[in-house]
Amino acid sequence: MTTRPGAVIDQGPLITEMDFAAFAMRVSTARYHEADHHRRERERLWMRVWQAAGRADDIPEAGDWMEYRLFDQSFLIVRGRDDRIRGFVNACRHRGNALCEGKGRSARFTCPYHNWSYGLDGKLLAVAKPDFAGSLEDFVGCKDELGLVEVPIECFAGFVFLNPDRAAAPLREFLGEIADLLAPYRLEEMIPAGLNVREALECNWKVVMDAFQEGYHIQAVHPELVAAMDESQERYGFFGDHSVATGPFGAANLEAFGPESQAESIRGLPATFPGVIEVLPRFELLLDGHRDGAGVLSFPAGVTGRLLLQQATRETLEAKGLDVSDLTDTQMSDNHFHLVFPNLFMTIRAGEATVILSTPHPDGDPGRCHWLVQNLMWLPPDERAAKREPLREVPEGEHVPYFLALEQDWEMMQRQQRGLRNAGLDHMALTRQEVRLAHYHSVLDGWVGETEPMPKHTSTHTGERP
Structure with missing residues (x-):
């Protein structure tokens, strides 16, 4: 079998294996509220980028x-x-x-x-x-x-990309290798199901992008996910202006958890990842194969709950007639976080994706934006029309509750904006677990220019710089 595209991420570096010398770990806060920076983003980025x-x-x-x-x-x-x-x-x-x-x-x-x-x-x-x-x-x-x-x-991938620059290079040239990594998921065959909402937020559009490029906040904001995800085991890939990371389900010390604890953490995943619901029946059958006469669950060497989740996911999707042959085993279970520069973030696993798309607010206020949130599901063609969720436009000043983790993020992002606009705070200090933010803001600086002098990181985006 030829190498699956996702293998490049499976083999990507861990945080402990990365050289941070190239990354700027301090980010100016003026870019989140300063009118002049917002104007430069409009002219140098948004009016020129796919x-x-x-x-x-x-x-x-x-x-x-x-x-x-x-x-x-x-x-x-x-x-x-x-x-x-x-x-x-x-x-x-x-x-x-x-x-x-x-x-x-x-x-x-x-x-x-x-x-x-x-x-x-x-x-x-x-x-x-x-x-x-x-x-x-x-x-x-x-x-x-x-x-x-x-x-x-x-x-x-089912998205309509627009570039206001009539002389723009082709989209495929802009996407580069990220296109090859996304293709096997068949996003163009997915439909919004369960959640399809567009809403105004009281924060800069980059606050939204930042929030979904690090798992450092899980311990404080999403404590219910700690048992199921370990950000220290994320692997990374940087592809020009875009980035990918993978967050494996299951903690680094997985062997310290008993089989029942592993199974229980996976049973709790649908609260955040609804596509897991349809996989659980097959997962439970695979678990039953490892129970003794008294119903006690015991895994032999080399078997974990995560491996059984991967097997159950592949078998469930194949039974529906969906082709997952180009997806790796980790893509059956793990979240793969794709940032398609500048404003499209997707948490993807086989059969589903959560899409976060943020844009500046049309009123020109740098402290406001719109975000679009969609759960995309990969369903057989004859099921798609009935299960398609229409777009819900939330009126200004109103709010629609999301699933738990997203509601937690919604609250925290707007709280962050209130802090970022304080004049006495001139920069953010990033940790090593926020390396994707360091890369992202370095790329932004390449397009827009820095608000104030900061250490450089070279972007490889296609096209001439402003």
Whole structure:
């Protein structure tokens, strides 16, 4: 068998094996609240970088469209009659009126101001009162010059990626090796099930990204996960601007826990990882194979609860007709944390993913953002429509409760922002367990520029630096 892509992470370095000389372990706090830094992010990062703008199945049929807002910019993303997804500046070429807001379906786009209309491919179709405006062929030289302004759009792993920079390099060039690592999960075949929420938060968009790039906070914020996860055993991979880490289920001293304790920690996983629910029946059958006549559970040498979870997960997904042949055993059980720069974080294990997507708030306040939270599930095709969870847009000032761990993070992130904006705190001091944050902020500095002088770390992102 050829090497599975995930093997590169299985063999990645532990914290104790890493050279920290290249990483800046102090991060300026001004980047979380300073208006000038927020402006530089807008111009140097967001207006030039590939970014996930939604899921392709949010617009499944020809004519389906959705608006993507970025600061004060608005883009129109639409599926054409040729099934291709395109992106356009959301403005009529006549006098600049916004064409659409929110989400919908249209056969064409007609400007509500003067009734100019455009096809799903962005081409100008008609103008009102052509006897006054002149024929399309004569009007401002050529009809083709007056189509909607197109922006680069590409799809990968079920996500629609948009880049406001019309001269952007291809998405595949930007993603690099991270694309190969994500492909075996079949994210494009997953659907939102159970949780699909977009909500405003009272914190900078980077606070959200930071929170999900380290397990150091588990001991304080998620004590119920301590028995099931050990961040000291994480393995790491840095791929240009992107990063991956894996957090194995089970503590480093797993052998110190009896079989029943191991089994019980796995039974508690659905509180945070709902996909484990469907695996548990097979897991319990495998456990029963190691019980004696009195029902006492005993593992022979080389067998652990984690190994049985891996076996149960692979067998459960294969029984549903899902192809997991390119996923490693650790991907059957362990969380793999993918950060697709700049703002897409995914906790993934075979058959499911929790997606965290943060964007700056359109009102321009650096202390606010929106986040999108989705549980993606890999289901057989005939089950997907019935189990798809529609997007829930939470009104400003309201809140929808999440599952336990995510609710804990929601509270802590906004609390952190209140501390970060204190003028007397000029930097954060990172620990070795926060190496992914050190890498992430070094990459950000490469795009945006540092708020104040800090030790350098070289980014390998594609394209010219600002």
